[in-house]
Amino acid sequence: MNLTDWVARFASLRVLVIGEAMLDSYLGGSVGRVCREAPVPIVALNERNDMPGGAANTAVAVAALGARCAFLSVVGADEAGVILAEKLADAGVDTDALLAAPGRETIVKQRISARGQLLLRLDRGSEGAVPELIERRLIEAISRAWSGADAVIVSDYGYGICTDRVIAAVAQLQRRSPRVLVADAKDLGHWAGAGLSAAKPNYAEAIALLGLGAVEGIDRVEQIVAAREILAARTGAQLLAVTLDTSGAVLLEPGCEPYRTFTSPAPDSHAAGAGDTFTAAFACALAAGAHSANAADIAAAAAAACVATAGTTTCTAEMLHERVAGEAKLAGPASVAAQVAAWRAAGKRIVFTNGCFDILHHGHISYLNRAKALGDVLIVGLNSDASVRALKGPRRPINPEGDRAAVLAALGCVDLVVLFEEATPARLIEAIRPDLFVKGGDYTIATLPEAPLVQRLGGEVKLLDFLDDRSTTSIIDRIRASYDAPQVAEL
Incomplete structure (x- = not known):
């Protein structure tokens, strides 16, 4: 199954979201004067936009992704509570x-x-623990809803909804009837005994748990x-999915190599709600049966759609389908220059690589992830079917270019895919003018045909090793050997 198949399953899911209900209110206006009492601007308000925030935004994100969502929380008996419920x-x-x-x-x-x-x-707003009577009613509601849920998301901001008794009740329900239980909490230590399927701390929450100081960039991943x-x-x-702001996220699973997802940097004004959307999509993907790495890629795609515009926004099922299907990442040679110009104007470091990528395997994934980590944007030049046949013979490619x-x-590590018809990507390199050209295999810079062109255009060249015993040719050979071998009937 591919990523779009997992996303299509979201519509059959029922998800519970437990946590703090907040109202995000955006007030906009104009400034024409400075206050006499102090050197501050006078804002003449002319617009207001109210949106669910906190755990309420996670619930909206789940619903926008196509799943059925029930939200379990507490608000005040006030106007803001009514607006939020509406x-x-x-x-x-x-x-x-x-x-x-x-x-309250x-x-x-x-x-x-x-x-x-x-x-x-x-x-x-009230940040203390909810009254005991309300707490009991909340626990009863969670218990009633649990049996019908495919996934449960905890979004705990530490504002009094997820009390010790609520956490204990969730832990007991998880022991009796396990669900995909994903926690995004200010202090995940409080949930250590709850039987979490996955936790999604952000970088600040993770280092607080670890008692470590903050670092920047790729050092965060390490x-x-x-x-x-x-x-x-x-x-x-x-399972741990640690979000790292502009460095994407790193997925940690026992017995597996760390898996990274990537994102395009966005202004802070665009980032509100991205973490909630990541959590929502991650939980839905796991509940749909996706492998953890697939779930992380889906979550990263949803978060990327969320930060495309300012304010607290959501990613719809249609937007997510488009992103994971890759429709927004395909470009022709004629259009790539304009896209690259926009990235370069935004200060992005452009990395370029190319290949046939006929049967995508672990070696390819590792190579592309390492290439992306060397810059901000990774563009992959892809040999067309005709180009592959000219290079590798009439029996290739196995998979068509589309x-x-x-x-x-x-x-998630690939930002743009561009088909080219020629034997080499020289014309594409001239159009892209990459800051860094990455190539794998047994080349040296002296034997790499594209190296002089890249260097003449002001770029760097870097060679990366492929994983041993990982190649499309070896996979094809093993398949042929398997089917050519005499078949022994089972007794």
């Missing part, structure tokens, strides 16, 4: 277990901006991978 219902979220507690104030986060520039954020066993022990999770391009485009 927004959730409009998004298709089941709010039967959204409890209103008298005397709904958490509201107001962002004030002028001409697209964020100026101020104001937070208000830091988290080095501490993977400690992190697993302190969260109790079978299939090969779609599989490459579905990889």
Whole structure:
């Protein structure tokens, strides 16, 4: 099955989301004067947009992805609580277990901006533990809904919804009737005994659990991978997906090599809700039966769609299908220059590689992930069918160019796939002018035909080793040997 098949299964899922309900309120206006009392701008407000935030945004993200979602939380018996409940219902979220507690104030986060520039954020609302009576009703609601759920997402911001008794109740239900249980919590240590299927800390939460200082860039990946066993022990999770802001995410699973997903850097104003969307898509993919790496790629694609615009936004099932199908990553030689110009204007480091990629295997995946880690954008030049036949003979390729391009485009590490007809990608290199040209195999820079061209255009050349015993030719040979060998009937 490919990534689109897993996404198609989302519509059959029922997902519970437990955690803090918040209202994100965006107030916009114009600035024409400075206040006399202090050197601050006077904002004349002229628009307001209210959206579910916190765990409520995770619930909206689940519903937008096509799954049926029930949200279990507590709000205040106030106007903000009513607005939030209406927004959730409009998004298709089941709010039967959204409890209103008298005397409690709904958490509201107001962002004030002028001409697209964020100026101020104001937070208000109750952050203490919910009253005992409301707590009992919440636990009863979770118990009733558990048996019908395919997945349960905990989004715990530490604002009093996920109390010790709520966590204990979830742990007991998980022991009796295991579900795909994914936690995104400010302090995952509180959930270490809950039987988590997966945990999704962000980088700040992960290093807080580990007691480590912050580092930047690729050092973050190395830091988290080095501490993977400690992190697993302190969260109790079978699977860890640590999001690393502009460095993407790293997936850690016992007995497996770390798996990275990648993202395109986005302004902070675009990043609100991306983590919630990642968690929602990750949990849905795992519940649909996807392998952990496939689930991470799906989650990364959903988060990338979420950060494409400013504010708290969601990724719809249609948007996700388009991204994982790779339709947005396919380009022709004529259009690639404009896309590269836009990336370069944004300060991105362009990495280019090329090949036939006839039967995609582990060696290819490892190679492409390492190539992407050397820059911001990875462009793959793909030999057309005619080009492959000219290079490798009339029996190749095994897979046609459309299939090969779609599989490459579905990889999280690949940003663009461009077909070329010639024996070499020289014309494509001239159009792209990569900052770095990466090639694998037994070449040296002296024997690599494209090296002089790349260097003349101001780029660098780097050679990466392929994994031993991983090649399309060896796979084809093993298949042929298997089918050519005499078949022995079973007795």
